[in-house]
Amino acid sequence: MWPSEVKWNELQFGVEIEFVGGAPEEVELLPGWIMALDEQQTDEAGRESGSELKPPPIRWEQREQIREMLNRLKAQNTQANWSCGLHVHVGLEKWDEAIVKPLLEASLLYQDALRSILQTSEHRLIFCPPVTQEMLERFEASPGPHALRHRGRPQSHRCGINAASWFDWGTVEIRYANGSLDYEEVIRTIELCLRFVAAVGAGRKLPSEPSELASALGAPAGGYPPPAPAPQWHKERMWLEDALIPAIAPQVERLLPDSEILHILPVEGGILVAAEKPDGTLSKFIFRPSVSGWAHVRSIQD
Template sequence: MNLLEDWKTLRFGVEIEFIGGEPEKLELLPGWNMALDERQIDESGAESGSELQAPPLRWEERDQIREMLERLRQQGATANWSCGLHVHVELARYGESILIPLLEAALQSQHALSTLLDMSPHRLLFCPMLPADRVDEFRLTGDPAAIRNSGRPQSHRFGVNIRPWFEIGTVEIRFANGSMEEEEVVRVVELCLRFVAAVGAGIKLPDEPVMLAAALGAPFQGYPTRTDPPRWQQERIWLEELLIPLLAPLVEPLVPGGEIHHIVPEPAGIAVYVEAKDDSLSRFHFRPVSGSWELCPEVEIDESLG
């Protein structure tokens, strides 16, 4: 079987982020999961929606995506700038031997792949580019920690993320923008399947979007379009970047080894969300005092400000 057909035999999963709807009430097809703790941000700044997760699917089962998207749309769910689309591709056929080739392919083609998918620039926070030194470290040690981005854990998963191999046997490709349109979602799935199949076949991939699409036999257009975040969201991120270095020393004793995930302004201070090494999330309320910050453990944080 040649490459142009081989990709159809790989199993895949897809994670669809959305806002609105009634995710806790959505009727799910067998095997599908609603990650109710994976919330997105609506246009008012409130937490909204969820992340819909498919079970391992075969290409001929992709109509399940259409069905689930239709159910979401009927509830009024949509995708906005805060939403992404992640595709997991099963690596059982190749085994561990494909991990280094996948990382090398990412170094070669990740910019072309993200450009082909028209990734919104602000999404780099959630799917940063893989640096060469991490690949070198993983090649030497085989340690999954080598390919975990630290310092800004909203982005600890690189855009081409092989860490799921060690948990569920997949590679995750995270660059796509969110979408509620089945043709766009399925087109992203196809591109990711073709990418992994090409790496598995030992094909050297180009670093230019049009050439990459041609090499993979994938569509060049028709992927989810980018949507820029509102000004207030950009300002929130700028504020976080300024505050994180100041608050990190105060957070370390509270969650040893943890890192600040995000910060939300509150009427009486700020809510600081801290991610532990096991990916669990804790929250703390701080208020400014003369020359420093004071922890206020008794203050109840308003979840709607997410």
Template sequence: MTIEWTSIRFGVEIEYVGGTPDEVELLPGWTMARDELQIDDTGRESGSELQTPPLSWVDREQLSIMLERLQASGAAANWSCGLHVHVDLSAWGAPIVPALIDSAMQMQDALRQLLQMSPHRALFCPPVIEAMRGRFKLEPGPGAVRNAGRPQSHRCGINVAAFYDIGTVEIRYANGSLAYDEVIRTVELCLRFVAAVGAGAGNQLPNDPLPLARRLGAPEAGYPQASEPPRWYRERMWLEDALIPVFAPMIPELVPSGEIHHILPGSEGLIVAIENPEGQLSRFTFRATAEGWEKVV
């Protein structure tokens, strides 16, 4: 079904650090997710995630207003932030889901490169893979396109599972930005991509950034810039990746069906945060002994 891209509704999740989230005046329908904190350059939790209501292209000036208010509060987007665009699929419904899976496998690399995704954000934007397509054919539903093993990575860069939660596809590749021109270019690209898939052209999209933009009629540049995280953050992630296989076997006993969310050093040992299927975090402290890791009571 051919739908003009400017007529498709969308939503944006804007991650940022700093500022005074509780003091930012919100437009009607906008929300400030105070539990969605980012990491500032000192390693402390900071900022929030500003979420739009469902918007139409004619409502895009609201983005400009709210981005200006965020910046006036002292907020900024740093290396820890992302920009997530939700595109409404209600015009097509469930039949577009397999087409999105196929299209993601066809050109997700090009979309990621066009949006200049910082490499350290790959944990939050894993690819759609052949196994997901196979699972979906056998049993359509969100479980088929969800990663397991770590909550930060359960949503793919092209997150088709969002259809079963809120009727959208979520495109997560863009780096964080509070610049209106960068944000609105990202929104336009995502809308044009979904419109092309909905019109049946998804399998014809090239897996090459500039040809992809030209085929879609989207901007070829001007998206949020990539940024390098500090050395301490990269070292933290290397250590976390090394420790996850050590603690993973202990997780089912601590939190049934839980997954490791993060591991951080603490004054008494390592703090292992585990997320249950409902999204609630439990934290356990472990210290090293001659016999192995011991849970601190």
């Protein structure tokens, strides 16, 4: 139960390693490791590429598995580019659900500092929005994953410190780190996240200034995956999405009630709009410009 002292290097963890390039389906996996072939990033030409590699729940003394799998990825000429992230899952089984509220409270105090330590690229912030006071209040009134969900895009219901992951995987997911295939950068990121969760689990009061927080946790002050700028075409695509969503959202709501738009891509003859229901159901729609506005051409169900 919470609070409880647990050594950081005794916690189970997982890590989601995003990359582009290579032939993910050909990588030989260690026992229990998973290659999520449907989780693709964006290469320099704007194509979906790569995949997401993740281990089974492991412990600190098993971390050499990560080095081995990174070496196997790099042997295929894979890369972690500007579109990639590194998500660390830390097991909460030592505290059970009692730690979820303290994690939300800690997020309000320390999320900015944690994000600063990990140097989150600006264009990736859409994937890791902040925990809010409103979320905490919703959770206090009615505990459950529904209280911890943002509305927005894409996947923006997953906060940078994603305590909702407890209800799915028994973990908290920390999503701020930029992508990397460098073992030392990856392992430093995991250590920082483990130390942070152990401190919250122990009920420790921490400083909110980045360098002081790292020092108080006993974590490295630097050496984390560096930020990488998004190409200009990607920025322009995001600006276009921002402009189109207000015009398209009412039609998408009629076609798929209670959904939210994840992304909009230009395709031949129009645009492709991907929208997701709260249960994760993904639908895609093709719209074409007409004299009376955007006309729905057809639907594609994943």
